[in-house]
Amino acid sequence: MEEIVESRNENSGVQAGEFDIDTARLVLEEAARFGEQELAELNRVGDQQGCSLRGEVVVAPGFSEAYRLFVEAGWMGLPFPEAVGGQALPALIASSVNEIWHSANMAWALCPMLTQGAITAISHHGSEQLKQYWLPKLVSGEWSGTMNLTEPQAGSDLAAIKTRAERDGDHYRIKGQKIFITWGDHTMSSNIIHLVLARLSDAPPGVKGLSLFLVPKWLPNDNNEPAIANDLSCIAIEHKMGIHGSPTCTMNFGEQEGAVGYLIGEEHQGLACMFTMMNHARLEVATQGVAISERALQAAMSYAEERKQGSDQAGNSIAINQHADVQRMLLIMRSATSAMRALSLWVAALKDDLAESESEQPLLHKRLALLTPITKGWLTEMAQELTYLAVQVHGGMGFVEETGVAQYYRDARILTIYEGTTGIQAMDLIGRKVALEGGETALLLLTDIEQSAAALANNPALAAMGRALANATAVAREATEQIVAAQSDLHKLGAVATPYLMLMGYLIGGWLLCRSALKAQTMLDNSNDARADLKDRVQLAGFYCHHLLSRIHALAFSVSAGDDYFSSMENSGVQICK
Incomplete structure (x- = not known):
């Protein structure tokens, strides 16, 4: 706490x-x-x-x-x-x-x-009328909500959306099909409120022509109670690798006269409205990455403590958590999960600052915008490695379903895909949040990290940690400047986007752990109480710097290489995708 x-x-x-x-x-x-x-x-x-x-x-x-x-x-x-x-x-x-x-x-x-x-x-x-009627029961949980973007022919390419909307008095009629709709149908709540992207007949082409509509499963009757079935239905649910308890639905809207929908925001401005929900979801999916990693960590720690295998020099049977490689895996899981949680909570704190602020705070807005794709991308990618390690710690028992860690591994796999794949997060980061603004926000963040590295260097017990953080930040600064220099080369940016996102994730996660270690070490230095939890913070940060922060250097090499090898292969007549 x-x-x-x-x-x-x-x-x-x-x-x-x-x-x-x-x-x-x-x-x-x-x-x-x-x-x-x-x-x-x-x-x-x-x-x-x-x-x-x-x-x-x-x-x-x-x-x-x-x-x-x-x-x-x-x-x-x-x-x-x-x-x-x-x-x-x-x-x-x-x-x-x-x-x-x-x-x-x-x-x-x-x-x-x-x-x-x-x-x-x-x-x-939403309009005041929409908010007054629909929000209270959504906030209470009596009604639930969904997000409807994806269509069979339009995955991440929202410009290809074909779902139509036609004006009909004070509402609209929606016709089309949406796929991969999480909790698109169920009976846990008494109504389901779908937020649906659709296109009016007179809309401009592309994403600029999309509008957002509130489309309830049940429409209000004369007594303002949801009792009239809307023209929508779930026609299929997906059979998935994981999250089997969550229905992923194919939804049909308007098989007859058209599903009644109510406009949210302005016509043709639906994408901006939807991205409010999308960015919220991206940060929540990042939280899922922490959550599933924590669950996997707890399982791995418990199993490694109980499982006896091998013996010590005296011939006594020992638990596998005494083996160096198992300790390595557990420490990777512990330190990474701590760094992931620190980033997730920091972003939440920034959201609170913005909500409480009396001014716009443009720099804070920019920092949150920069951190959103990093947080979503890095936390969910790390969840893949950490749930994998949980299976590995369990050995053969991890591959069977009885221990439960196989489920965590399967469930985690969706997280890098939800709300935009890692590649999409990376392109958002490198294109809109770094290159487009000349790296201003990213470089300001790196300056903050450099100041923390200097503070660490001034504490003898943390000097090595400070050097590692300073070196990693210098590498990140050089990578950021290379991206800014290549801002007009979209192919090169695409080639290095994901390595750059991961580089920034490792750096920021390590920075936050190091700040925690500095706080803990200061408390230890100023007290006679050598609290074990404070020592643990320091040790975890040190482990992270040696075993995870060091990955930044390899990622920076990939950023420097850019797309040169891609071009070399193509110029040699080699087909990359064959």
Whole structure:
């Protein structure tokens, strides 16, 4: 808990007295109880039994009851204003609570995650009439929400969307098909509110012609109660590698007269509205990366402590956590998960700063925009490695389903694809957030990291850590300047985008761990209490600098190489993709 408070107070500039640690502790303890007692036991049930389509989607046993308890406890409204029934708690707390849900049962937790994204989009862009009617029951959780972008012919290319919208009095008629719609149909909530991208007949071509519509499963009757079936249906659910408990639906809109929809924002401005929900979802998916890594880490630590294999020099049987290579894997998992969580919480604290600020704070907006693709991309890519390591620690038992870590490995695989693949995040980062603005925001962030490296160097116990951070930052600065110099070469930028994103992820994660280590070491230096948790922070940061921060140098080499080898192969008559 203290680490969360430090993330808020140190990284965001908020004074310690402004944060109610007792309230935060109570919320997280109760969230942990709910996650452990109500959600975790359903994780394997959802994986084994999944969902079925019988006219409507039937979810795994226990899921609906858990959702009912979730709604009764008021969890959905945690970060939203009191005016719409929320509790107005900081994003920092909401993000920490969401990590617990996703650790306990990621497939189930996707439902409230998407609902919170829909609430965010409607809150920012909906008319007062829309907000007054639809938000209160979304915030309470009585109704759930979805995001409808993808179509069979239009994956990440939203310009190719064909779903149509026609004006019909005070509403619109929607016709088209959407695929990969998470929790697109179910009976856990009494209504499902779909946010649908569609194109009016007089819309300009491309993404500039998209509009966003609120399309409910059930329309209000004369008594303003949702009782009239809208013209939409789930016609199929996907059979997936993981997250079996989460229905991924193919949705048909307007098989008859057209599904009734209500415009969100302005006509032809739907993409900007949808990206409010998209950016919320990207950061929440990043939180999923931390959550599934934490669950895998706990399983690996427990198994490595219990599993006996081999013996010490005296011939005594030992647990596998005494073997050096297993220790290496566990320490990678521990230090990386800590760095990932630090980044996730820092971004949440920045969101709180923006929400509380009385001014626009353009620099803070730019920093959050820069960090969003890094956070989403790096945390979800790291989840692949960490869940893999959990399987590896288990050895053969990791490959069978009984231990549960195979499920974490399978469930984690979607995270690098959700809300835009890693390549899409990387191109957003390198194109819009770095090259387009001449690297200004990225270079300012690197200056902050350099200042931390200097502070570390002034503490004898952390001097080596400071040198490692300074060297890594210098490499990142050079890579950033190379990208700025190549800003007009789209092919070269595309070739180096993902290595650059990963480089920045490793650097920022390491920086935040090193800042925590500096705080811990200062407390140790000024106290006679040699707290084990403080020593652990210092040691984890040191391990990270040697074993993970060092990866930056190889990634920087890839950035420097650019697309030269691609061009060389093509000029030699070699077909890269054959």
